[in-house]
Amino acid sequence: MFFEVELRRLVVVEPQELGDELHTRRAMIRRLLKDFDAERCSEEHGFHVTVTTLEDVSPGKIRSGTGSVIFWVTFKCIVFRPIRNEILEAEVTDVLERGFLAACGASRIFVPRKEMDGFEFRPGASLEYNEWHDSSGSVIKPKSMARLKVVGTRWEPKERTIMAAGTLNGDLLGRVFEEGDPTFDNGFAI
Amino acid sequence: MASRSGQPVEEEDASELKLGEDFVKAKCLMNAEVALVLQRKYEQLQQLADDPSSQISQVFERSLQYVRRFSRYQNPDAVKQVREVLTRNQLHEFEVCVIGNLCPETVEEAKALVPSITKRGRMDEEKIETMLTDLATIKKFE
Numbered sequence: 381m382f383f384e385v386e387l388r389r390l391v392v393v394e395p396q397e398l399g400d401e402l403h404t405r406r407a408m409i410r411r412l413l414k415d416f417d418a419e420r421c422s423e424e425h426g427f428h429v430t431v432t433t434l435e436d437v438s439p440g441k442i443r444s445g446t447g448s449v450i451f452w453v454t455f456k457c458i459v460f461r462p463i464r465n466e467i468l469e470a471e472v473t474d475v476l477e478r479g480f481l482a483a484c485g486a487s488r489i490f491v492p493r494k495e496m497d498g499f500e501f502r503p504g505a506s507l508e509y510n511e512w513h514d515s516s517g518s519v520i521k522p523k524s525m526a527r528l529k530v531v532g533t534r535w536e537p538k539e540r541t542i543m544a545a546g547t548l549n550g551d552l553l554g555r556v557f558e559e560g561d562p563t564f565d566n567g568f569a570i
Numbered sequence: 571m572a573s574r575s576g577q578p579v580e581e582e583d584a585s586e587l588k589l590g591e592d593f594v595k596a597k598c599l600m601n602a603e604v605a606l607v608l609q610r611k612y613e614q615l616q617q618l619a620d621d622p623s624s625q626i627s628q629v630f631e632r633s634l635q636y637v638r639r640f641s642r643y644q645n646p647d648a649v650k651q652v653r654e655v656l657t658r659n660q661l662h663e664f665e666v667c668v669i670g671n672l673c674p675e676t677v678e679e680a681k682a683l684v685p686s687i688t689k690r691g692r693m694d695e696e697k698i699e700t701m702l703t704d705l706a707t708i709k710k711f712e
Contacts, residue, residue, distance in 0.1 A: 381584075381667060382599040382637075385592070417627035424592040429604070429633045430611060458604060460633060461593075466584040467668065467683050469640050485636040486629040525640075527672070530584075551682040 381463055382485075385425055386435060388454045389415065393440070395447040408437070408451055416457065423535040426461025426542055427486045460485045462530045462544040469527045469556055470546075472520055475510035477501050482526055487542060491528055495547035496520075518555040525556040585685045587662050598663040600670035602649045605637040642673050648712040655704045659697065661687065673709070674702060 389412065397407035413431055421427045438452040462468070462484060470482035470489055479492040493501070499512040499520065512520040520526060528546040536543055548554050582590045589596075599607075612634060615625045643649045656666040665684050674680040677698045680687065687693050693701075 381664065382601070382604045382633075383593055383596040384599055385596045417629070420627070420629060427629045427633070428627070430608065430630055432607065458599065458607065458633075460629075463584045463589055463664075464582045465586075467672065469672065471636070471639065483632065483636070485633040533582075552679060 381466060381468070382429070382458055382460050383425070384432060384456055384458055386454060386456050387425070388452060391415065391451045391453050392443070393449045393451070398449060404440070404449070405437075408440075408453070409434070412453055412455065421486070421541050423537075423542075425459045427459060429458040429460055429485070431455055431457045460487060462487055462489065462533055462542065464530055464532055466530045467527065467550075467553070468530065469525055472522055472524045472526055474507065475512060475521055476507075477503070477510075480512065480520055480526075482528065482546070484544075487544060489528065489530065489544040489546045491526075491546045491548055495531070495545075495549055497549050499548070514554075520555060527553050527556045529553060584664065584668075586689070587664060587686045589664060596663075598667040600641075600649070600653070600667045601637045602641040602643045602670065603653070604633065605641045606646055606649065608634045608637060640671070642671065643709065643712060645712045648708050651708050652705060655701060655708065659693065659701050661693075669705070673705065675706070677702065 391408050391412045393404060393407050393411055397411075398404050399407070416428050416431055419428055433456045434453065435456060436454040440449040440451050442449055468484055470484040472480055473483050473488075474481040477493070479490060479496065482489045482491065493499070496512060498514045499518075500514070502511045502513055504510045508522050510521070526548065528548055529550055531545050531547050533542055533544045581588055608630065611630075612626070618625075643652060652670050653666065656669055661669070665687055668684050669680065672683050674683050677695050680698050680702060687698065
């Protein structure tokens with residue numbers, strides 16, 4: 381799910397970036413955006429998509445020694461975080477014998493084979509041609525859309541990312557057809 | 571909340587609308603709403619820089635690709651109307667967005683995709699039906 385949250389961060393403006401009020405403010409904003417993107421993902425809020433509005437900026441404080449100026453900035457931003465038991469749609473990226481991986485924005489969700497009742501693995505000549513088929517004709521293959529339920533999420537401190545696990549077992553979950561797909565049939569394949 | 575220091579935190583549960591303390595005051599956004607925001611920002615960046623890709627993060631890029639593909643509505647007015655319809659039915663922010671993202675067509679589908687709407691007797695079948703009909707109308711005339 382995408383959320384808009386309010387965060388507070390310390391922003392440091394280096395001495396060489398300082399100038400008149402407007403100039404310093406611009407440097408501060410540039411710094412904030414850069415730091416926000418660099419942080420990429422947090423355990424609490426998930427993936428950092430984009431800053432939306434500045435809510436408050438403290439008066440600048442000079443750091444003795446370096447001459448840089450620090451600001452406490454409160455801002456709103458869009459983040460993405462998969463929530464346990466949330467049902468969402470994702471794009472299949474990798475089809476493996478042990479299951480498949482799907483992408484939901486910057487987040488990756490793994491669906492293991494035991495969470496894919498009724499599906500059979502069909503290996504292809506190479507990874508991009510691997511597929512999972514079920515008896516009704518649904519095919520899970522790279523670039524297809526799948527509707528799944530998130531069963532759990534885990535923070536990976538080393539990669540600074542959130543890994544999620546999902547399931548296709550459940551009502552209305554499985555392969556999703558898009559309009560324009562030649563096999564489109566009034567909605568979704570169950 | 572994701573597991574902290576290796577300890578799984580069980581209280582997070584979308585079906586019970588337990589989103590964790592980090593999202594108590596957060597606004598949820600539908601894919602279609604995020605698409606409008608990110609598309610606008612992307613266009614602004616293209617005007618400012620020679621190479622917009624150097625300004626956008628991988629998370630931004632992947633998010634933009636995702637919401638472009640998974641938005642149910644393209645027209646900004648339609649998106650606003652969808653949020654209005656869903657909000658006036660006193661749904662929780664989270665429920666509003668899941669319904670806006672997945673577009674259930676029947677009452678049964680809505681209950682399966684967003685189980686929390688039936689909890690605590692919040693919405694009866696008739697209300698859900700009317701709401702879904704309103705959404706289908708918005709989609710039709712988008």
